[in-house]
Amino acid sequence: MNSAKSDVQFLIDGQTVPAVKAVLRLKSEVFRAQFSGNWRESEDNTVEIWDTTPEAFKVMVGFIYTEQLVFNDNKDVDHIHDVMKLADKYQLKRLKTLVVRHMGSVITVDNIEQIGRLAFGYELDELIGALKTFIDNNFKQLMEKSPKDLNAVNNACNNLLIEKFSQHCNRIDNLFDKPTYCTNGNTINIYKIGQYTCTYPNSTTGAVKTIDINTVPKFSEI
Known part of the structure; x- marks a missing residue:
């Protein structure tokens, strides 16, 4: 993240994230294509990114450099989702796997609807399995939600709540x-x-x- 030692800066929502093209090319086929050949990004020193946040992009760049996923105790599902979208966009399969596992570890009664929507929207089998385990282990707390909230959770989780209730x-x-x-x-x-x-x-x-x-x-x- 050192601007003086970087040869490209990503401009995201008014903030800059510096990086080294060679490192990005090494880990991502998408970056390899963008920084090679006739792509405009191959010559530009500043690349504007529209569909993410600076915080999420920094997490991705940090992973590319270190092979470690670091959220700094940020359990906000929107932020985690932004990192997953970047992993998918730049074809970083290992990052996507680690993000999915992290998401499975931060499921709560309050955010299960949001995570359920992501799990089934992206067809993430491992995260769906984590949701099943969470519902099993926290059945009583979930049943204390209002009927409206339970219906929203069930819809987000593709009727998983009703399935588990029937099994129970x-x-x-x-x-x-x-x-x-x-x-x-x-x-x-x-x-x-x-x-x-x-x-x-x-x-x-x-x-x-x-x-x-x-x-x-x-x-x-x-």
């Missing part, structure tokens, strides 16, 4: 002998989001067993 209900069913009866002989299946209630055999009339969702084995344990 099936797992609850399988923990008990079926069918279950009260003394009047009627079959009863009672479920509540948050804590589940389920009747159990040989109980007195109206007796129920309350199951805390956190005590139910996770899918990977069954």
Whole structure:
């Protein structure tokens, strides 16, 4: 990032990011093409970039120089997405892989909708797998969201939330002998989001067993 030792400057949103063309050509076929032959960029010392941010471009250049992805504790999904778009644009496959893994490590109940939209929009199988694991491990917290928010998350995640909810209900069913009866002989299946209630055999009339969702084995344990 030393202007005095660089032979090109990228102008992004009024800020400059200096770099060395030879290093960029070495790591990226796109830069190799741009800085060779008849491309205008091959002669220019200043190249304007329109579709990113200076911060994201610096992360990419830093990776090209060091082979290390450094976000400096920035967990903003928009920023991470900007870096992924650059990795895709400049055909930096390893950077894209590392960004996807980083994204999988910063999923939260608050940003799952945004990350889900990216995972399914870019068809990122590894990130989709991370979303499934997150939903499994944080099911109770997700169910505390409002119906409107749950619907938005489910849409962003391509119905993954409904799929996992259905699986979770099936797992609850399988923990008990079926069918279950009260003394009047009627079959009863009672479920509540948050804590589940389920009747159990040989109980007195109206007796129920309350199951805390956190005590139910996770899918990977069954």
